[in-house]
Amino acid sequence: MATQQAAVTDVASHARSTGVLGTLDTADGQPDLFAPLSDGMSCAFAASARMVAQGIEASLPDAATLLALLPESLREGSAEGYVRHLVHADPLARFSAMLIVWRPGQHSPVHGHQTWCAYRVLRGTLHERHYRWDAQARQAHPCGEITRTVGDTFSVPAGLRHIHALGNDSDAVAVSLHIYGVDQEHICSGVNLLVDAA
């Protein structure tokens, strides 16, 4: 028997392509009907990220086994900056796993996230600086920092509720495992949400 595929119409994309979206702009006083849904989704994304972190702790092997995924010649990093290595791409394109090698003094930019992520320190020490988003000034302000050591696992939801910069303030190479909720084709463009920081 032949199967019939349901038609799916992306109205928002159609609106963008035809210019209709301008009439839906909430800046003119129209209520944002999707704001409550967005708030609820933020909670769902945070819960998803936490579950991924729990999955890392429960399902993945120890640090030495994960580090062995990386050829020894790549474990010392690069003088050019921290280096990300894809070590697993989900066959269904739901997530990607990266090993990141940080030499002393190398840091990420300040960023929120377009997707959830979770990470675990496998070697050395990482420093995570936290920021609070000022929506009016459209700027992130420092609000704390924490040191992560081997075995520490942490999750980050999509959005701007958790803005951070990761880096290596120690004098030894650090390596961390990161799971991102994007397929491998979108790691460069679909993970970090770069923001201005005070």
Ligand SMILES: [Fe+2]
């Ligand atoms: Fe991040």
